[in-house]
Amino acid sequence: xxMRLQAEPFDPGAESNSFLxxxxxAGASVTFTGLVRSTPDDPVEExxxxxxxxxAQRQLEKLASEAVARFGLIDADIIHRFGTLxxxxxxxxxxxxxPHRHSAFEGASFIxxxxxxxxxxxxxxxxxxxxxxxxxRASDDEAAAxxxx
Amino acid sequence: xxxxxxxxLRERLDRDGDEIDVPDDVSTVAELMDFxxxxxxxxxxxxxxxxxxxxxxDEELVEHSASIRGARTVALFxxxxxG
Numbered sequence: 001x002x003m004r005l006q007a008e009p010f011d012p013g014a015e016s017n018s019f020l021x022x023x024x025x026a027g028a029s030v031t032f033t034g035l036v037r038s039t040p041d042d043p044v045e046e047x048x049x050x051x052x053x054x055x056a057q058r059q060l061e062k063l064a065s066e067a068v069a070r071f072g073l074i075d076a077d078i079i080h081r082f083g084t085l086x087x088x089x090x091x092x093x094x095x096x097x098x099p100h101r102h103s104a105f106e107g108a109s110f111i112x113x114x115x116x117x118x119x120x121x122x123x124x125x126x127x128x129x130x131x132x133x134x135x136x137r138a139s140d141d142e143a144a145a146x147x148x149x
Numbered sequence: 150x151x152x153x154x155x156x157x158l159r160e161r162l163d164r165d166g167d168e169i170d171v172p173d174d175v176s177t178v179a180e181l182m183d184f185x186x187x188x189x190x191x192x193x194x195x196x197x198x199x200x201x202x203x204x205x206x207d208e209e210l211v212e213h214s215a216s217i218r219g220a221r222t223v224a225l226f227x228x229x230x231x232g
Contacts, residue, residue: 049231050155052153052205055208118210119231120205120224136228
């Protein structure tokens with residue numbers, strides 16, 4: 001498992017390929033990439049991600065280990081950016097490797113759902129009319145909670 | 150004890166942390182927040198909605214009822230919005 005927190009952009013395809021190159025005996029891999037969203041109806045100029053480095057590293061390690069144990073993954077990597085990002089840029093990438101597709105999908109889904117509520121990152125969006133902290137959404141809490149029912 | 154603030158809590162307090170002596174009778178995160186609110190009106194105002202503040206003690210996410218005894222660092226912050 002490799003966890004990486006970085007300010008620099010990353011190349012989603014290259015990361016996925018190097019992750020796959022480490023695959024030994026796996027039958028399935030899932031790559032999820034989260035991007036900075038900006039739509040014509042709601043244009044975002046810039047996204048700033050604040051984080052708590054020590055806790056973020058720890059939480060990502062914890063979530064990945066939990067996913068590996070719970071879904072029988074062969075491996076799981078997480079890359080998460082911080083700092084200032086532009087629309088369309090990748091924010092996060094989660095990659096899982098498993099014997100079969102269901103565990104690869106579920107593992108990636110579990111990591112993303114729990115990362116949203118339990119990893120110390122905070123988003124601030126800048127629009128033409130100013131800056132605002134993104135509010136936590138109840139739907140994200142529900143998505144994370146379903147794994148513990 | 151080192152107290153860290155993040156995101157809008159950091160902005161509203163206009164500082165990213167405090168270094169304070171915590172009295173012996175302040176033993177949980179909730180009691181620490183009461184203590185901080187008593188000595189600083191800005192903190193009291195910013196943390197009026199207690200349920201919207203999350204905490205970590207020595208880099209471990211915890212509930213407000215968690216102990217802070219012997220802790221080096223307590224971080225206080227809004228709900229997380231990563232990913």
